Amino acid sequence: MTEAPAPQSPADLTVPEGACGTRAALHAGLAEFLDDLDAHWHPENDGPFPQFAPA
Known part of the structure; x- marks a missing residue:
C-alpha cells in the first residue's frame, strides 16, 4: 500500500466525500x-x- 504525501498546507486537507464526523x-x-x-x-x-538571512 502506498501512502499519500503529507499535507503541506490547509488547502491540501480536503475531507473525502462521505467521510464521518471524526x-x-x-x-x-x-x-x-x-x-x-x-x-x-x-x-x-x-x-x-538576521545574520543568516540571504544577502
Whole structure:
C-alpha cells in the first residue's frame, strides 16, 4: 500500500466525500495546526537570526 504525501498546507486537507464526523474533525484540527505552525514558523526563523538571512 502506498501512502499519500503529507499535507503541506490547509488547502491540501480536503475531507473525502462521505467521510464521518471524526475524520472531518481531524482534518479541521490539522488545518488549524498548520495555520498556527505557519504563523509562528516565519517570525521565529526570520527575526532572531538576521545574520543568516540571504544577502
